Amino acid sequence: MRQFLLTMAGVFAGLVLFFIGVPFLILSLIASAAHPAATPAKTVLALDLRRAMTDQEPDGVLPFTNRGLAVMSVVQALHRAEGDGRVKALFVRLPEGGMEPGEADELRLAFKHFRESGKPIIAHSQGLYSSGAIASTYMLGAAADQFWMQPGAPFQVTGMSMSDVFFKRFFDKYGVTADFEQRKEFKNAVNGYLYDNYTPAHREAETGWMTSVYDSATDAAAADRKKAPAQLRAVLEAGPYDAADAKTKGLIDHVGQVPEAEEAAIIQGGDGAKVVSVDDYISANKTVEASTVGQPVVAVVNAEGAIMTGPNEASFGAENANSDAIAGALQAAAKDSAVKAIVFRVSSPGGSDTASEQILAAVRAAKAQKPVVVSMGTYGASGGYWISSQASSIVAEPTTLTGSIGVFGGKFALGPALARFGVDLHDINVGGEYAGADSATQDFTPQQKAAFAAEIDRVYDGFIGRVAEGRHLSPDKVREIAKGRVWTGVDAKKWGLVDELGGFYQAVERAKVLAHLEGQTVRLKTVSIRRSPFDALAKAFGVDSTSLQTMATAARLFSDPRAQGLVHAMDQERLRAQGADVLAETPRF
Template sequence: MKQFLITMAGVFAGLVIFVIGVPVLLVMMAASAARPEPLPAQAVLELDLRNGLTDQDAQNPLISLGRRSMSVMSVIESLRRAETDGRVKGVLVRLPETGIAPASADELRLALKRFRAAGKPVIAHSQGIYPAGVVTSTYMLGSAADEFWMQPAASLQVTGLATEDVFLKRAFDKYGIEADFEQRQEYKNAVNQYLYSDYTPEHREAQLSWMGSIYRSAVVTAALDRKKDPAALQKALEAGPYLAEEAQRQGLIDKVGQVREAEKALLAKAGDAAKLVDFEDYLHQGRRRNETGQAIAVVEGEGPIVTGENGVGNPLTGGSTIYADEIADAIYEAVEDDDVKAIVLRVNSPGGSDTASEQIAAAVRAAKAAKKPVVVSMGTYAASGGYWIATEASSIIAQPTTLTGSIGVYGGKLALGPALERFGIDLRQTSVGGAYADAYSLGQGFGPEDEAAFGRWMDQIYENFVARVATGRKLPVERVREIARGRVWTGAQARELGLVDEVGGFYQAVEKAKALAGLEGDVRLKRMSPQASPFEALEQLLGVSAASARTLAAAAWLMGDPRAEAVLDEIARARMAQGRALVLSPTPVR
């Protein structure tokens, strides 16, 4: 009877997915195939950043279904196309009310500055900037426009940068949970929330260091664009908060007005017949393509780094993952493509599995051995495992506010046995083989022998990471140990330490790749990033629902049960956690 109910639940879930998913998929495919409306002869693009940006386009087309979202990469590519598009006369940027990831803001600023250099105006409009996230980056991006507008009586609260972390040590002590983790080294603070009730001196030092670097970078850049003294601008900002009218009097913005007024002002500059066009519509009109001739391959990866290929977890949930099989295969494919002369690897990742990271690094080495230079372009993060995969690139280019480094490793477990005993739940283990076989049981912490064995293993992984950096960056091993120790650096700091080669954005990486490959003139970009087709995405969705237990969870998820979504998410998390060492850094900016 039980098996019959499970089978019927699976059939029911499959029918729901078929009846709902297939029509939606067909509509989505039809919409994507539909010819977009022609762009008017005089157009002003409205770039709305209030819904947030990913660094890269979603690998799975079902993820973005029903959402209005864009990626930094697609926006800067479309702005590059708009520079020479005679129909596009200007851009209106709608700023978010909260923070923008600093490196994303840096990348967008470079694109807007190029657009302006082509003789096309940019107006930024804000309905207020409030203290949530890295708001200095939002202000910096607004300052890159020809005119920075704010809505009347809107608030400008750009007085600094703050973060807040939750520490669980006292709660764990109260309920009998033992956090048994090891870190290599003292700055590898991703699990400090489990181990302590406050910042360690090293944690605080590192946190204030990268925060200060990001803050200074945003203020200095905004001052440059607004033609102000950096110290004077910082003093004025920190004296806030202000309403828009006072911010204008202080010279922090240019004009006060409703967004409709800003639109009219930009349309007037564009010409009497100019029309406002949604930037996303322009983006989806497609990229210019030249399918012949020499090319630079672009391979993109965003999210935590794991082994295998896409196919684990719920394909309808958000979030991106770097699957080592897929990224490595894309690099090998570029190596075998005779038209491809160099590769730009775009990385936006806080890290993940050491073995997955090494698999991708091996593909980078293979490309270099085939005389195809690899240039890494770093997004918001390229830290820990994200830095591991970049170590042996021909050149590394990061934004000044990219978070990178974090050369270290951590691992361990939460021992839940004593906590569960309080609720009448007993964990008991049986094992065969060596003494280490049950080291990761949740019933108790590591014993002395297990702890020693675990520590030796962690040391080996750390030394492998250090050696990889020393080899790739041509640095003495002892020097790497000095600057490693798990510490996060900004791109500007990493440049001074020799961990990256240049400070800049994606198109600077493209130019570097051209130079290293000895290419001249126009060179096409050939995107070779892993990308599921709509049919593959649907097949993946149906595959996830096939197993009986996961079918029940998927059916419940479709009915709106949040517990089932948690089950599916936990499957993916458990895959990374148990018995693994993670070269993963915290992700404290947004």
């Protein structure tokens, strides 16, 4: 009876997947494969930065999961548009709040390169509100040829602020113990659980990187607005203003509504110019130019999000940097004889030490065969720095948050707190003293605490050793600059943690130099280990392989040749996706 019920459950799940999930997948694939309209002879690209952004294109294979805007896709599209005679100008809608500083840095470099090709940029803002790194948003507007603001819109670029929440007094009141180990004093990710205010080290670290980010953004904006940095900061900090005041003070160029700014961009495009979104331009220009076929290849491997063990999974939320997938992509790129160098794009604040070590081992193995250059995005910190530390070269944005060479770990002891509400936690442990160390029932025992601290020390010492080896520094020097402290790219370069300040294409140029390809045209090829659409859909719907086999059997029982053909085609796709797969190729860099 039990087996019968399990079989029927599998049949039901398979039928639901087949009659609901598969048609949805097919429609999504058809929609994504629809041929976009050709790029007009006179095109003004439109870039809306008010959308949610990621650093890299999500590595999902379900078309309906790829939402938002990927910075790297935009940067590569603008790089291509520079040499596209049909593209005449760029119209940008700025967000009202602060941007991730590293993303803004990368986009600013792309804007400047686009303008240097002789093509103008018109940017429009409907308001700049005092939130987060608002100076980074202003920096992007300042990088345009014309900076417009909506009449009456607020201009609140007066500095940079952030808040942290501290739970210590709440925990004390309700009997919760946060039992954590940190290495060292600047590794402040858990300080909100341990203290009721900033420690001196915590305040020093956050003030340091915030000041560096603010100074970098305002220095760049000052250069683009042709003002002295100190003069610009004095004017900004005397605010806030409205759009008219900002124009009077030389902070923007024009006051007008969105259609007026867009019309100014169309005029730059010439008679008959049409506005085309960057998304549509990317879709219409995915093919590899014939001129790049046969050229040396620089592989691009991406890592974004929290570093975790495991393969790439279908995801409807935040992307993770899965160690199996990234290590596999690095291995595939290293084995490809057409690939002469690898650019490893990293935007990660950290994660698992074991997953980080798996990726670092793949970096070392790949570097033994060809140059591996890391390009850091918004983050390259903690585990993000671990996986970067032994590359041939590291290129970071001025405001990349990197370093954080440290480790923390621990648990919350909830037993006493829950007991106050009539909930009792009790353990049964079999084996050694450490068997119950992770239990939330109580604090670590002294023996458990000593063993756990020793493990934290081992991981920290290993991190120090890997950085020392990769960066050719003494362990003592690394310990001096580590202690868990976050550095911006500017400061990390001073300490020898990165080699060069710049964006993705500076990393490509560095890879070309190391591969002895200076002056040559190369083709970029993004490499990834990915799941097939069939497997991804199965994962998304929580259906196991047995149920999928049941679905296939059910399709045959229905004697529907179209269904049988679809099952066969998807099965072939699953087999094809077992190894490395090229997700995208971009031309001529």
